[in-house]
Amino acid sequence: MGWPYIGETLQLYSQNPNIFFASKQKRYGDIFKTHILGCPCVMLASPEAARFVLGTQSHLFKPTYPKSKERLIGPSAMFFHQGSYHSHLRKLVRAALSPDAIRKMAPQVDSLALSMLDSWSGGCIMNTFHELKKFSFEVGILAVFGELEDHYKEQLRKNYSMVDDGYNSYPTNIPGTPYRKALLARRRLGKILANIVLERKEKRLFHVHLLGSMLNSKDESREALNLEQVTDNIIGVLFAAQYTTASVMTWILKYLHDNGKLLEALKAEQDGIQRSNQRENRSISWAQTSKMTLTKKVIQETLRMESIISFTYREAVTDVEYKGYLIPKGWKVMPLFRNIHHNLEYFTDPEKFDPSRFEVAPKSSTFMPFGSGTHSCPGSELAKLEILILVHHLVTKFRWEVVGTEHGIQYRPFPVPMHGLPARFWKESTVPEKSGFS
Numbered sequence: 001m002g003w004p005y006i007g008e009t010l011q012l013y014s015q016n017p018n019i020f021f022a023s024k025q026k027r028y029g030d031i032f033k034t035h036i037l038g039c040p041c042v043m044l045a046s047p048e049a050a051r052f053v054l055g056t057q058s059h060l061f062k063p064t065y066p067k068s069k070e071r072l073i074g075p076s077a078m079f080f081h082q083g084s085y086h087s088h089l090r091k092l093v094r095a096a097l098s099p100d101a102i103r104k105m106a107p108q109v110d111s112l113a114l115s116m117l118d119s120w121s122g123g124c125i126m127n128t129f130h131e132l133k134k135f136s137f138e139v140g141i142l143a144v145f146g147e148l149e150d151h152y153k154e155q156l157r158k159n160y161s162m163v164d165d166g167y168n169s170y171p172t173n174i175p176g177t178p179y180r181k182a183l184l185a186r187r188r189l190g191k192i193l194a195n196i197v198l199e200r201k202e203k204r205l206f207h208v209h210l211l212g213s214m215l216n217s218k219d220e221s222r223e224a225l226n227l228e229q230v231t232d233n234i235i236g237v238l239f240a241a242q243y244t245t246a247s248v249m250t251w252i253l254k255y256l257h258d259n260g261k262l263l264e265a266l267k268a269e270q271d272g273i274q275r276s277n278q279r280e281n282r283s284i285s286w287a288q289t290s291k292m293t294l295t296k297k298v299i300q301e302t303l304r305m306e307s308i309i310s311f312t313y314r315e316a317v318t319d320v321e322y323k324g325y326l327i328p329k330g331w332k333v334m335p336l337f338r339n340i341h342h343n344l345e346y347f348t349d350p351e352k353f354d355p356s357r358f359e360v361a362p363k364s365s366t367f368m369p370f371g372s373g374t375h376s377c378p379g380s381e382l383a384k385l386e387i388l389i390l391v392h393h394l395v396t397k398f399r400w401e402v403v404g405t406e407h408g409i410q411y412r413p414f415p416v417p418m419h420g421l422p423a424r425f426w427k428e429s430t431v432p433e434k435s436g437f438s
């Protein structure tokens, strides 16, 4: 448990968190305790234990986030709740992001991806992660609002980026600090969203998108969601949608850049689809994405390797017994997705990037990139759709070259290649002869 009060916080934050967890697991096994950020915690690195906490016995655990982070997203966001309020919101979000709802978005996501890639091409150095964040933000906006005026998009984007800067900074309310700036930006986000809500109510624009269904909904007691509940949840969904997906896409670009044979194979898969769409003069469809079998394995393997959400937090609401261990009431419980995804017992040669391992389905509960159980990710299908469409255009029409020799990972808070993977992009037809492009 480390030192009194500070526990093992310094050990965790002074090294790569994955090494901290992996070395503990090696020493103590799949279930061990520690003390970080002032809280006693139980870490769980076994699939069964993760399923117990997140799924079968999830009522014994509540979601728990540091208050400083909760203030930035908004206390009424679904992440922080359980019970009937959470299920009501989850139903709305799942419906708005269900395959039936998002298949209609494919042509719009397609044109967003193409115009973004077009704007990159020309050989200037781009910060890939930074650019992909803009793309996933636009897709998030589409899912939440449908059409949205450019001036609103710009205001939302600007303030979001300040919230992001403050999210992982030291939470102090002193003027000039990133956290304080983030709080102010969060307040502005609330006001912008309140204006959008007001406009939509006046114009009676209750379309099928998430905002519309939130405005139209009634819970079991026929109560509508109040403005704060709507804005906190819209902010939460946009937050959850942006960085995670952009991080995965950035890693895919890196893996494809580093692995010429895989890129060729992927290109062969995507070229067929591209030719047929060109012949018929149509954009990519939902049905076509289901045929991208190799591309899907590349996404799965990237999700496993990088485990973007490497663990999650819950808190025991009562004393809980699990396989002879006592988890005392009030202790934090952390299922460690990354440790499970990198366990030799479930994935042979786990540190090797090998999409072919997904030719066989992983054993139950050993692959949880989108979490599991009552709080599992409702945006997984949308995330996969946008990644598939991006990869389709990237490999069929563009070439890219990673710039710089610094390899490594930065945590923002999700793992991202060093410096956001600086790279140059060209249209395939205009690639300069001497480049070392992919």
Ligand code: HEM
Pocket: 078, 079, 080, 090, 093, 097, 140, 143, 236, 237, 238, 240, 241, 242, 244, 245, 248, 308, 309, 312, 313, 368, 369, 370, 371, 372, 374, 375, 376, 377, 378, 379, 380, 382, 383
């Ligand atoms: C590759 C991209 C993504 C990854 C890896 C990812 C991963 C996750 C994980 C692991 C959780 C569960 C967290 C927990 O149990 O504490 C989660 C929850 C959530 N995700 Fe995602 N996510 C991604 C994309 C998205 C997108 C695109 C959206 C929305 C458009 C979204 C919306 C949400 C929401 C609203 C929750 C909270 C669900 C709840 O509390 O019931 N995510 N995500």
